[in-house]
Amino acid sequence: MTLFFAAVATHGLRTVLITLVPAHRLPAVLRRGLPHLAPAALAGLIVTALVGHAGPLALVVPGPTHLALAAAGLVAWRFRNPALPVLAAVAVAIVVEVLS
Template identity: 75%
Template sequence: MTLLLAAIATHGLRTVLITLVPAHRLPALLRRGLPHLAPAALAGLVATALVTTTGPAAGSAVPGVTYAALAVAALVAWRSRHPALPVLAAVAVTVVAEVLA
């Protein structure tokens, strides 16, 4: 029930904000920052998962594999500028490390 109410509230807020304040009516400074919003939110989630003691870094069978996968993903993201390739690279590093361990 709580999840349903949260989903309704979130959907309602998005609908109201999109209809009342469409992106083309935002100030130029905010419009320039919109493309960076999703990567920043994802980076926050990843950082939170890595810092906690029950995050992915704590549960890996190979010590440091999560950090190696993140380093490879960062390098691929920097070189490719493609949203899916860093994820695929991190998954590949993780799978190879887990299989070889």
Template identity: 80%
Template sequence: MTLLVSAVATYGLRVVLITLVPAHRLPAVLRRGLPHLAPAALAGLVAVALVGHVGPAAPGPDRLAFLAALAAAGVVAWRSRNPALPVLAAVAVAIVVEVLS
């Protein structure tokens, strides 16, 4: 029941904010920050996956695959400036590391 109420509240908030406050009506300061919102959210997810909720996890094959994929994605993103290529590079590196370890 709690999950259903949370889902309805989140969906309602999204609909209200999208319909009542479109992006072109936001102040200029907020509009300049909108392109950075998705990378910031992704960085937060990566940080949580890397550190975890208790502290750094012990090194292991999973950690090695994650770090190698993260490094590959960072290099490809830096060099290509394309949002799709880093994801493909990270997946490819993670698969290779998992197969080899």
């Protein structure tokens, strides 16, 4: 039930901010930072996925997540398509899971 209310609150907040405060009405300083918001959020998610409960040492000890992220990085660099790296990472993660 808590998750449901959190989802409703998040969706409501997003809707209100998008409709009441469109990007063109934001101050110039905030507008310049908007293109960096998605990569920063994605980087936070990636680091959280890598570290997990293992702590900072998980960043330097290679594991299946590192392999999936490396595959995603190579596919992103080669094809410049936002969907293909995700598919590559999922495919590598599935193969590693099946083989282990």
